[in-house]
Amino acid sequence: MKQYPLLILALVMTLAAVAMTFAVQGRPAAAQAAAQYVGSARCSSCHMDVYQRWSKTRMANVVRDPVAHPDAIIPDLNIPNPLVTFKKSDIAFVYGSKWKQRYFTKVGDDYFPLPAQWDVQHKVWRAYKVALGTDWWTAYYPDDNAKRPTGPLCDGCHSVNYNIATKTVTEWNVGCEKCHGPGSVHAAQPTRANIVNPARLDSNSANDTCIQCHSQGKPKSNPIDGKYYDWPVGFRMGLKLSDYWELEEHKLGTTTFTHYADGTAHKNRMQGNDFSTSLMYSRGVTCYNCHDVHGTVNNADLRKPVDQLCMTCHGVGSENGPHTATLQQHTHHAAGSEGNQCVGCHMPKIEPEISDVMVRSHTFKFISPTLTDDLNVPNPCTTCHTDKTTTWAIDNLRTWPEFSIWRVAR
Numbered sequence: 001m002k003q004y005p006l007l008i009l010a011l012v013m014t015l016a017a018v019a020m021t022f023a024v025q026g027r028p029a030a031a032q033a034a035a036q037y038v039g040s041a042r043c044s045s046c047h048m049d050v051y052q053r054w055s056k057t058r059m060a061n062v063v064r065d066p067v068a069h070p071d072a073i074i075p076d077l078n079i080p081n082p083l084v085t086f087k088k089s090d091i092a093f094v095y096g097s098k099w100k101q102r103y104f105t106k107v108g109d110d111y112f113p114l115p116a117q118w119d120v121q122h123k124v125w126r127a128y129k130v131a132l133g134t135d136w137w138t139a140y141y142p143d144d145n146a147k148r149p150t151g152p153l154c155d156g157c158h159s160v161n162y163n164i165a166t167k168t169v170t171e172w173n174v175g176c177e178k179c180h181g182p183g184s185v186h187a188a189q190p191t192r193a194n195i196v197n198p199a200r201l202d203s204n205s206a207n208d209t210c211i212q213c214h215s216q217g218k219p220k221s222n223p224i225d226g227k228y229y230d231w232p233v234g235f236r237m238g239l240k241l242s243d244y245w246e247l248e249e250h251k252l253g254t255t256t257f258t259h260y261a262d263g264t265a266h267k268n269r270m271q272g273n274d275f276s277t278s279l280m281y282s283r284g285v286t287c288y289n290c291h292d293v294h295g296t297v298n299n300a301d302l303r304k305p306v307d308q309l310c311m312t313c314h315g316v317g318s319e320n321g322p323h324t325a326t327l328q329q330h331t332h333h334a335a336g337s338e339g340n341q342c343v344g345c346h347m348p349k350i351e352p353e354i355s356d357v358m359v360r361s362h363t364f365k366f367i368s369p370t371l372t373d374d375l376n377v378p379n380p381c382t383t384c385h386t387d388k389t390t391t392w393a394i395d396n397l398r399t400w401p402e403f404s405i406w407r408v409a410r
């Protein structure tokens, strides 16, 4: 009998803990659980400005049907090319427009990649087939585009609500609800409590809004119904990404398909892998502090032009650095020079997107030319000064007293 008060106490404490969990998660989680996906068009009635800007972004237009959008196909298919073994009428979907364009054909209820892709920058055709031993999933699929459906390998990142059982989507492209969660309850009775706003999540979850697609990794539950997926199946906003997805592993010192030896990303679509290693990420900076994904006039939907963006939070006299009397004293390049741009040294273009077309690193760290000598990681100095050697770069850095020789020129 004496134990009863203790038991009751334990029960009360458990209930309190459960109640606290709900309070911390807040009402959005509960309201979201009951919500259905309604599609971006539905949001436009009340958020017209956001909708109109978003509809012009690349993310809103990555997947297009050439019947509905005849201008989607960039190259002229009438010019014969030995790599192009398909006709316009074979193309059910076109993916991409900035760096590379790929083409997909429909067979049954699946889509499959065609064997040629367009290199947008060089304006040439290149063969397209993911080589064995590159992406981790090539071990689980035949070496044949016709046996590599986009459902498990691509579609979760180019659509909203891809259903792996029915192979259907609410909509193609990166629609509103991919980042805000299902919106039926909110659309019927709009309040701030029944829709996810990444800006009101903790910064790790907020960054996961973008990392769910902008990363190289594997689902935790592979294989799913016997198939290997390359996107975070089961995740939606409001849940915890790390319950569904793990970032690609890397052993320091090795250069792999996905990583340079120092851990910097070695391919495109790894902004999340990179950024999560940076000091800015630890300090609560988010992808959307720099990018407005609803669309801006700047390249890559930057909130400000690339030569002004960093100065939102940085500058001489700013606690965030650089800690010099003038900016030129930090950069050692004249104002207006390419070598004076923050991104030149802190976001070098070293991550291959297609052929020699590179995108920028997102670790924001300065990669020393000594790392090029020791571990073959490209450094910003000789990536820009292509006619110079690492020894030249190191010799110059040794004469720049703002930087520690032990860190950057050893």
Ligand code: HEC
Pocket: 038, 039, 040, 042, 043, 044, 045, 046, 047, 176, 177, 180, 182, 183, 184, 186, 187, 188, 190, 191, 192, 195, 196, 197, 200
């Ligand atoms: C019937 C009109 C209506 C529709 C439809 C609608 N919204 Fe809203 N939305 C609102 C209003 C009004 C608010 C502001 C609510 C407030 O301040 O209490 C809002 C606020 C928001 C917010 C900000 C929440 C915050 O934390 O500040 C987001 C994000 C949002 N809506 C996204 C969406 C998305 C995505 C859709 C489509 C699935 C959508 N809305 C559809 C009216 C609507």
Ligand code: HEC
Pocket: 040, 043, 044, 047, 050, 051, 052, 054, 055, 059, 174, 175, 176, 177, 178, 179, 180, 197, 198, 199, 209, 288, 292, 293, 294
């Ligand atoms: C790729 C992810 C992404 C997509 C797609 C997206 N949003 Fe957002 N949205 C965000 C993020 C991140 C924020 C918080 C940062 C900010 O305010 O820009 C946000 C904020 C908002 C807000 C609150 C702030 C404001 O600007 O009023 C509204 C409303 C909103 N989104 C509506 C929409 C609607 C409607 C769509 C589709 C037409 C959409 N979003 C598509 C990521 C996204």
Ligand code: HEC
Pocket: 058, 059, 061, 062, 063, 095, 096, 097, 098, 099, 156, 157, 158, 159, 173, 174, 178, 179, 209, 210, 211, 212, 213, 214, 287, 288, 291, 293, 299, 300, 301
């Ligand atoms: C559903 C997957 C998905 C999500 C979620 C997503 N992205 Fe994207 N993002 C893409 C795809 C696919 C493209 C390529 C679009 C193209 O080039 O056609 C892209 C392109 C971009 C670009 C380049 C745009 C340009 O015009 O150069 C930026 C910047 C970007 N995303 C930032 C973000 C940020 C920031 C977030 C989070 C707020 C986010 N993305 C969330 C899939 C996603």
Ligand code: HEC
Pocket: 058, 095, 096, 097, 098, 099, 100, 101, 102, 113, 150, 153, 154, 155, 156, 157, 158, 212, 213, 214, 215, 230, 231, 232, 268, 269, 270, 353, 359
């Ligand atoms: C984990 C999410 C994810 C998966 C899986 C994925 N993509 Fe993407 N894709 C993205 C993001 C994010 C981008 C934009 C960033 C970049 O290209 O670095 C992108 C960009 C692209 C682009 C370039 C767009 C442009 O404008 O140049 C093409 C083409 C593309 N993807 C095709 C595919 C194909 C084909 C597959 C399957 C074999 C696939 N993707 C799988 C997320 C994904």
Ligand code: HEC
Pocket: 207, 210, 211, 214, 271, 272, 275, 280, 285, 286, 287, 288, 289, 290, 291, 299, 300, 302, 306, 309, 343, 347, 359, 360, 361, 362
């Ligand atoms: C501190 C600012 C900052 C943060 C944080 C940031 N980016 Fe960027 N991002 C940039 C800049 C600057 C560029 C280059 C734009 C240019 O060259 O014109 C860029 C480019 C990109 C591109 C286009 C590819 C390229 O390199 O040109 C994508 C996609 C992208 N960012 C996605 C993301 C995602 C996803 C996150 C979060 C995981 C993120 N960014 C965080 C500043 C930032």
Ligand code: HEC
Pocket: 278, 279, 280, 283, 285, 289, 290, 309, 310, 311, 312, 313, 314, 319, 320, 321, 342, 343, 346, 347, 364, 365, 366
């Ligand atoms: C939204 C604010 C914000 C923006 C925009 C921003 N930063 Fe930062 N940055 C920070 C903060 C905060 C820190 C951490 C400062 C500290 O704790 O000492 C930081 C730190 C850094 C560091 C030092 C990192 C280290 O490992 O020591 C570098 C380098 C840097 N930022 C580069 C950039 C570049 C390049 C851009 C523009 C592409 C940029 N930042 C844009 C807020 C920002």
Ligand code: HEC
Pocket: 310, 311, 314, 315, 320, 321, 322, 323, 324, 327, 330, 331, 332, 333, 339, 340, 341, 342, 343, 344, 345, 346, 366, 403, 404, 407, 408
């Ligand atoms: C010519 C190359 C170069 C350019 C351009 C450059 N940096 Fe740096 N930055 C460096 C080097 C080298 C370091 C030292 C790295 C280390 O110690 O590991 C550094 C360190 C930093 C740090 C951390 C140390 C500190 O003083 O707080 C910040 C913050 C930073 N840079 C911000 C910026 C910003 C903002 C810009 C644009 C105005 C910029 N950098 C442009 C080379 C450059």
Ligand code: HEC
Pocket: 333, 334, 336, 337, 338, 339, 340, 344, 345, 380, 381, 382, 384, 385, 392, 393, 394, 396, 397
């Ligand atoms: C994004 C391009 C870019 C990056 C990154 C860059 N520079 Fe430069 N650098 C230039 C340009 C352009 C000039 C020509 C003069 C000017 O406009 O400032 C220059 C001039 C110089 C000069 C003086 C002229 C010469 O050729 O002797 C030195 C020394 C120099 N850079 C060293 C470096 C070092 C060391 C680094 C790495 C810490 C670096 N640069 C990073 C673009 C760059």
